[in-house]
Amino acid sequence: MLPLSVTLAGLLLLPEALWAGGYLDSAHGSSSAGVERSATTSFATGNCLHCHETHASVAGSEPAPTAGTPSAYTLFATNFNTSAVPGSYLVADNVCFYCHSASATAQVVVNGDYATTFGGDASGTLPQYIMEAFNQRSYHNLGDIHNFVDGESILFPWYSEYSNPCNACHNPHLAKRNYQDFSAPLSSAISKPTDHFNLWGQTELMSSYSSYEAPYANATSTAREPDGSTTADGSKTADYVGFCTNCHNTSNTIYSTTLARNLRSIDWSSSGDKHGGLVREGLLDSLNPYTAAAATKSNFLLSCLDCHEPHGSSNIMLLRKRVNGGDLSATITTTNVMGALCRQCHKDDAAASAGTNTVGKWQYIHHYSSDRPYSPTQCALCHGSGGSNPPPIPCGNCHFHGSDDSWAGARQTNRKTF
Ligand code: HEC
Numbered sequence: 310m311l312p313l314s315v316t317l318a319g320l321l322l323l324p325e326a327l328w329a330g331g332y333l334d335s336a337h338g339s340s341s342a343g344v345e346r347s348a349t350t351s352f353a354t355g356n357c358l359h360c361h362e363t364h365a366s367v368a369g370s371e372p373a374p375t376a377g378t379p380s381a382y383t384l385f386a387t388n389f390n391t392s393a394v395p396g397s398y399l400v401a402d403n404v405c406f407y408c409h410s411a412s413a414t415a416q417v418v419v420n421g422d423y424a425t426t427f428g429g430d431a432s433g434t435l436p437q438y439i440m441e442a443f444n445q446r447s448y449h450n451l452g453d454i455h456n457f458v459d460g461e462s463i464l465f466p467w468y469s470e471y472s473n474p475c476n477a478c479h480n481p482h483l484a485k486r487n488y489q490d491f492s493a494p495l496s497s498a499i500s501k502p503t504d505h506f507n508l509w510g511q512t513e514l515m516s517s518y519s520s521y522e523a524p525y526a527n528a529t530s531t532a533r534e535p536d537g538s539t540t541a542d543g544s545k546t547a548d549y550v551g552f553c554t555n556c557h558n559t560s561n562t563i564y565s566t567t568l569a570r571n572l573r574s575i576d577w578s579s580s581g582d583k584h585g586g587l588v589r590e591g592l593l594d595s596l597n598p599y600t601a602a603a604a605t606k607s608n609f610l611l612s613c614l615d616c617h618e619p620h621g622s623s624n625i626m627l628l629r630k631r632v633n634g635g636d637l638s639a640t641i642t643t644t645n646v647m648g649a650l651c652r653q654c655h656k657d658d659a660a661a662s663a664g665t666n667t668v669g670k671w672q673y674i675h676h677y678s679s680d681r682p683y684s685p686t687q688c689a690l691c692h693g694s695g696g697s698n699p700p701p702i703p704c705g706n707c708h709f710h711g712s713d714d715s716w717a718g719a720r721q722t723n724r725k726t727f
């Protein structure tokens with residue numbers, strides 16, 4: 310077999326027409342907004358050579374700006390440094406960061422996070438660049454993704470040990486300018502890991518689940534995600550459930566260095582989570598738009614990105630800073646205290662005007678609502694100590710993906726609790 314670099318050099322010389330369909334319509338291939346590396350401005354904007362350096366690889370040595378041996382795939386820099394320290398990524402750790410970072414040296418590209426671009430936040434309050442998004446409290450650990458995807462060669466045959474984990478979710482030759490055109494699903498920026506050579510989310514939409522309800526982009530108006538229009542059925546939102554469960558499903562075992570354990574499997578089917586396909590119990594102490602829509606929808610199935618960021622977050626577990634049209638009231642640093650997330654869609658005591666009547670307290674839902682799980686007696690059994698004002702109980706004891714209320718302190722009500 311020919312060395313990769315040589316094969317690739319040949320491919321780069323193929324007539325443009327061969328690539329026309331995908332690449333020229335892509336964000337990188339755009340002749341106006343595409344790649345334009347500072348060291349190679351003699352090439353037209355969008356030219357492959359802003360990322361690949363054919364001659365270097367053929368000759369075996371690389372021209373400026375990066376010295377040393379040729380990089381895999383004849384890229385102008387190392388595709389991905391498998392020893393990179395997650396949460397403290399540097400530009401040199403990933404070829405993408407040479408452009409997708411505030412300190413980029415090749416070309417500076419600005420991208421807000423999901424909550425900003427699709428969740429109606431004011432730009433400027435959240436990370437403005439991709440590398441910075443990964444350098445927060447929580448992040449998709451690129452090294453773990455690399456190990457997982459490279460290890461599953463039957464599922465992801467196109468991925469090699471020299472591949473870049475960003476490309477597990479994106480195809481740099483196809484990705485389009487979603488953020489510039491976010492009401493048009495055809496401008497998708499993502500590719501499903503098992504279907505790398507196509508875009509995902511152009512026709513695969515959340516509206517295929519009749520039970521999706523687009524959250525507010527701004528809760529003080531009727532604006533919905535992703536584009537601030539009144540469209541609520543998910544027909545402008547990619548099917549992120551199908552996308553994320555390509556990896557996070559009930560068959561894959563995924564290790565997380567951050568959590569130092571295998572991740573819980575995610576079951577979004579009708580026998581899995583309530584936020585997924587499983588039908589809720591009777592009354593729902595929810596907020597709008599869910600309360601109003603509950604009149605016609607007996608089940609809501611949420612998108613993973615209604616709660617999570619895809620890259621990283623200042624909250625744990627990639628949890629969004631802004632959900633359902635409002636900013637979270639506090640940073641979530643542990644699963645013991647997750648109420649700041651829940652209260653974007655469910656009534657805390659203040660919103661219910663009941664129980665302790667206090668923002669961020671949850672006595673009403675658990676003890677007084679008509680579908681309360683627990684009648685308030687024998688306080689110490691669950692709260693550790695009793696009295697009329699007992700200490701709160703860590704939310705994460707009972708609420709997590711796949712949970713039921715089998716926590717030792719709880720009384721069985723045989724309910725799924727997430
Ligand atoms: C030489 C600079 C450069 C490099 C290297 C680069 N990009 Fe980009 N990227 C760009 C530019 C320029 C755009 C278009 C920006 C715009 O639309 O305003 C872009 C856009 C994108 C988009 C579309 C997002 C959107 O909505 O605009 C994705 C996805 C993307 N890049 C992913 C990657 C990944 C993954 C890598 C690494 C494998 C990478 N990029 C490497 C310059 C680069």
Ligand code: HEC
Nearest residue numbers: 317320321328332337344356357360382471472473476481
């Ligand atoms: C934004 C940077 C960027 C641009 C522009 C770009 N590529 Fe790539 N290309 C990559 C990266 C990164 C890889 C490595 C893929 C991986 O990580 O598995 C790659 C891989 C390849 C491969 C190996 C097979 C594959 O698809 O993974 C070929 C062939 C290729 N590129 C050709 C081209 C051609 C031809 C063009 C222009 C029409 C082009 N590339 C433009 C970044 C780029």
Ligand code: HEC
Nearest residue numbers: 405409420421426439449474475478487488498499547619
């Ligand atoms: C686990 C999957 C996953 C990984 C890994 C991943 N991304 Fe993304 N990325 C997404 C999703 C999902 C979106 C947002 C939604 C969309 O545009 O459809 C996104 C959006 C983007 C965008 C567009 C942001 C905007 O303005 O809308 C860029 C650029 C991007 N990613 C680059 C990268 C780079 C660079 C890496 C690696 C450092 C990376 N991504 C790793 C899933 C991923």
Ligand code: HEC
Nearest residue numbers: 447448449450453454457477553556565567613617619626
């Ligand atoms: C290519 C496979 C892949 C895809 C697709 C993927 N993930 Fe992950 N995810 C991983 C791996 C590997 C880990 C373990 C590493 C880690 O903890 O960051 C992980 C970890 C996580 C974690 C735990 C993060 C933490 O703090 O430890 C969350 C939350 C998560 N993913 C959400 C998502 C969401 C939401 C999507 C869809 C946008 C998604 N993932 C898509 C591979 C994937």
Ligand code: HEC
Nearest residue numbers: 583587588589590599608609615647650651654708726727
């Ligand atoms: C983006 C909005 C949103 C967020 C954030 C949210 N939920 Fe929900 N939740 C819902 C919706 C909508 C339903 C109804 C699902 C259905 O119809 O099956 C629901 C249902 C539930 C149920 C089942 C209720 C029943 O009557 O069966 C529980 C328990 C629950 N959520 C707990 C939580 C917890 C705990 C948090 C915070 C960690 C949280 N939710 C965050 C929207 C949300």
Ligand code: HEC
Nearest residue numbers: 670671672675683685686687688691696697701702719720
């Ligand atoms: C079967 C378990 C259970 C029993 C028994 C129980 N609680 Fe609770 N209680 C909960 C759960 C779960 C929550 C919600 C988590 C939280 O806020 O601590 C809660 C919340 C509360 C809160 C809000 C706490 C806060 O600071 O946010 C108060 C006050 C409360 N309970 C009072 C009582 C009193 C008084 C009793 C006894 C008369 C009692 N509970 C018995 C499970 C129980």
Ligand code: HEC
Nearest residue numbers: 590593594648651655674682702703704706707714719724
């Ligand atoms: C001892 C277990 C336990 C703990 C601890 C606990 N909960 Fe719950 N929670 C439940 C059960 C059981 C339900 C009822 C699920 C159902 O309706 O099917 C519930 C329901 C909820 C709901 C959904 C109510 C609705 O129907 O709309 C929210 C939101 C919620 N809890 C938030 C929290 C928060 C925030 C914390 C931490 C402060 C917490 N819970 C701690 C057991 C617990």
Ligand code: HEC
Nearest residue numbers: 550553554557572573575577584611612613616626709710
């Ligand atoms: C209602 C909000 C919400 C939605 C919707 C949601 N998540 Fe989560 N997710 C959470 C919260 C809260 C946590 C932290 C508690 C836990 O570990 O489950 C979490 C944790 C995770 C984790 C880490 C699990 C672990 O092992 O601790 C993964 C992986 C994950 N989510 C993936 C997904 C995927 C994939 C989807 C869509 C199919 C999704 N989430 C939808 C709120 C949500």
